[in-house]
Amino acid sequence: MTEWRNFDELKSFQTLKNEQKVDLPAVMAGESGAERVRKYSVPMAEGLQYNFAAKSVDDTILSDLAELAQEAELGDKFKELYEGAVINTGEKRLVLHHLTRGQLGGDVIADGVNKRAFYQEQQKRIADFARDVHEGKIVNEQGEKFTAVVQIGIGGSDLGPRAMYLALQNWAKANKQDYMDAAFISNVDPDDAASVLASVDVAHAIFILVSKSGTTLETLTNETFVQNALRAQGLEPSRHMIAVTSETSPLAHNDDYMAAFYMDDYIGGRYSSTSAVGGAVLSLAFGPEVFAEFLEGAAAEDQLAKETDPLKNPDMLDALIGVYERNFLGYESTAVLPYSQALSRFPAHLQQLDMESNGKSVNRFGEPVSYPTDPVLFGEPGTNGQHSFYQLLHQGKNIVPLQFVGFRKSQLGEDDSIQGSTSQQKLCANVAAQIVAFACGKPDENRNKNFEGGRPSSIIIGEEVTPRSLGALLAHFENKVMFQGFVWNLNSFDQEGVQLGKVLAKRVLAHDTDGALAEYSKLLDI
Incomplete structure (x- = not known):
């Protein structure tokens, strides 16, 4: 069994505390910077790559971080998690979202059930249901095919699935995999539901009610709103609604729904995009084969996360560098900046994933910790963000570490050349320029135009946003959050706040x- 200790009790804590800080503008200048870009890169799954050349680390600090990974037993703790240990100490639960996309270790039996088999069964039931809808075997009251799907949920039942849907929407159209339009109702503000219902062909829509407990106030309120709208058009709500819930909730085995698909208490909402919570809406929107590819991408990244050497494990390395920045460089926030419109809502999902998981001031045993934990996370797609908050990022008093995400190709293929370059080339040029501008800066005698540099960043870069690369990207951030929680000795899997x-x-x-x-x-x- 592993030993859970506070971060500042580890020998590595003092070692890192005493290390000399890296002069980022100096090491990123000239050929030194070029060499770092070539050297400081780790492959991820599905053709992605994690490049951390513009981070404030060097070989000495990386060696210290590797020692920290070993001393904190990060690999062993991950192994305990995916083999079914009670990692969620607050609620005394297993943590099994990795099992929704693959078998990382031996069989996990909980409540007398093989959990991998259970998740696979739900995925098959969802796939069969989606195919029946697409083939017109399941139809509305007039015998007509359903053309739209609307997810009703909040928090993890909305943010992750919505971000994944938007990420694949253009890819699906380009690859002729857009079976049904999708929309999402989350806010209890009635204007949210009213706006969605006004934009959807209600008579040809399937509504997915997502609530693990079946008692979520906002979700049930919006369900009633939708039911009233259906009845107002002379439609029977039970012919238009399905549920994603636990088998013990009041929504299960209920005649008010055409079907119910199940999740369990071992998957937190913010980790549920690869469960039935994301599976139902994504399978209906794009087809179950696309959802399966998404799961395969996540499973491939999870396999990399098993590696105990952080220099071969991009998820662990990203986590450790983030810990170094938070605890030893004193940076209080971080920004995720996807240079891809497909990922427009990805930062919103990561806000919940990261801050709800590790926004804690007590350790796994309920004891106060004396060191900073999670930074504030925010983000916006580039290049929009450049014309919004980059002024503060470049010249503000607070240094904000940055995580760029970029792709060499757009989802819609080649675009027209304008003034000698395509739109995609202009997008990629901007992200390359921003990384160097943040790191190196530009001195100027006019203080208003002076850029000090020293603003660290990393980039995850890939060929294109596809179901597989999206799955790998999602798993990367889920695993990063998990490893950081392990270092800080937090329970990353409850949310009492x-x-x-x-x-x-x-x-x-x-x-x-x-x-x-x-x-x-x-x-x-x-």
């Missing part, structure tokens, strides 16, 4: 308030 507001909201709706809560309720006319 989201509960208090829910409890107080229920009090407001029950008119059980006093003090400031009562006054704010009056201000909002509740």
Whole structure:
């Protein structure tokens, strides 16, 4: 069994604390920088590559990080996780999202069930259902084919699947895999549901209600909103709705739904895109074969994450460099900047994945930690972000480490050359320029035009956003978050921080308030 210790109790903590900091503008200048770009790169799955040349590390620090990985037993802890240890100490649960896309170790038996077989069974049921819809074997009340799918969920039931759908939308059209348009309802604000319903052909839409417990307030409220809209058009809601839930929830085995597909308590919402939560909507939108490719890409990256040497494990290395930046360089935030419009909502998903997982101030045993943990994460696609918050990134007082994501090709193939270059070439030119500009800067006697540089970044680069490369990219970030939680001795798989507001909201709706809560309720006319 591994030993779980606080980060600052490890010998590696003191070693890293005493290391000399890297002069990033100096090492990235001239041929030295070119050599770093060639040297500091690790292959990922599905043709992706993690290049960290513009990070504030050198061979000495990388060696220290490798020692940290060994001392913190990161590889062994991952092995315990995928073989079924109770890693989620807060809720006393296994953590099994890796099993939704592959078998990394031996059989995991929980509640008397082979969990890999269980997840495969649900994937097959979803695939069969999607094919029946696409082939017109499952139709609406008028005997007409369904043409749209709408997911009703919030948090992990929305952010991940929505980001994955948008990422593959253009790819699917280019490859003639766009079976059904998809839309998402998440916010309890009625304007959200009303806007989606106004843009969807409701009579030809399947609605997926996603709630593990079957009691999520926002989701059930939006379900009622949708049911009322269906009835207003003379449609029977049960002929238009399916559920993704746990087998013990009130939504399971319920005549109000055409079908129910199951998840379990061993997969957290923010880790659920490769489960039935993402499987139903993506299989209906693009076909089950596309969803299967997405899973295969994630499984291939998971295999790389088993490597114990971080210099051969891009997920672990990315995590360790992030820990170094947070705990020893003192950087309080980080930005994920995809130079791909397909990944427009990917940063929003990563905000939840990262900050809900590791936004903790107590360790796995409920004891306060004395070192910083998760940074604030934000992001926006390039080149839009360049015309938004890059001013602060280049010249602000706070240094923000950056993670670029770029692809050599667009999803729609070649585009026209304008002024000597294509749109894709212009996009890639911008990301290359930004990496060097952030790292090296540009001195100027006019302080307003001076760029100090020393702003670290990495880039994940690939050929094109496809189902497989998207799956690998998703798994990379999931594994990165996991490894960082291991280093910080956190439980990355519960989220008690989201509960208090829910409890107080229920009090407001029950008119059980006093003090400031009562006054704010009056201000909002509740």
